Amino acid sequence: MKKLQKIWGVAALFAVGIGIVAADHIDAPGVQGTTADITDFYAFQGENTSNMVFVANVQGLLSPSATGAAAFDENVMIEFNIDNTGDNVEDLVIQAIPRDGKMYFFGPVAPSAPGVSSMVMESAPMASVDITAYGSQAEVATENGMTVFAGPRDDPFFFDFGKYTEIIGGTATAFDAVGTDTFAGSNVLSVVVELPKSVLGGSGTLNTWVEAKRK
């Protein structure tokens, strides 16, 4: 009985943490394991510090043997959202969508409407690049001010998820002094776009997020 109480106590303590996997890898049942499952989102100043870089990764936890067969889905658009007025509503989007081995990037452009429902903004400035094949050198293109890439990369995320799971499960009470990166040796499909900060608007701070939108 006492043991049961202890188990319940641990369960309550970590109730909100149950199901944690990683940054955003397989975060929710509706997208888990699908081609629309975002694993990570990054936004950082480029090598040229006048530029901003956006990275979206999808379809995580790819073993090397599974990476060659992994592909972007033509029914899934990856949309980078940029709010430059501080109201958390997107003023600009950059849309990435694959067709026949190429990734097409449209933007930055005001969306037809903000929110969950989008059309591809075909009249916006466009850049396209051949999707890099597994094992090949990175294909990079620059068009209309955007430098773009799409293809498999090493998963840049790192975390001792294994130990965290044990802590949540009550079989460990602490992280190890030297942790183990659960994501070592695994790949993701990456979409990267770099463009001048000056085209993103705002007065110093942007609110940004990424969506995977399915047709």
Added chain:
Amino acid sequence: MKKILRNIMGIALVGALALTSCDNDDDMSPVTPTPTGPDFSGVYMTADQMGRPAINTVFVSSSMKDEFNVTPPSQQGAKYASAFAAGLMGLSPAYANAGDKNALGLDAATFGSVLATDVLTVSTTAPTTFYDGTNVLTGRNLADDVITVELLLIFGGEDFTENPTLSDDNVSSNDKDFSTSFPYLATPW
């Protein structure tokens, strides 16, 4: 001769039907002009979204994870702030007592409210860091140890000294080096 012609026409018809049935572009039809570029038409609906790392996974209860993924950020604060605050208090002893704050000076209610709106703030004027001890959330670099930052803000208390065995996973860098040049991410394994 007629029969052969009919057979050929029949085969052609079957072939055309088979082709159109597995090709939504329908470019076999004589009345549809051949498209000059890819077809991007249609409406695309949100399936997954993400701002800061690990927010949906850590703070949203299982039954609400799908809903959180399709709630626009402008509506997330009102909808999830109180649940996030309760989650922080349930998850971490560092928020167990009234008045407890994290190293940013935020109590559970305030920090929960900040986290519930899941956007990544990015500076267009300052160098990028998730948290470097001084600058907070000017973006997210590939190399930023975001999980340890989040663990410290959840478990570390006012000065990052509380619950030390829970506030750092002791994995501080990626398994491959990043490039300083585009596309920045490392080649796949």
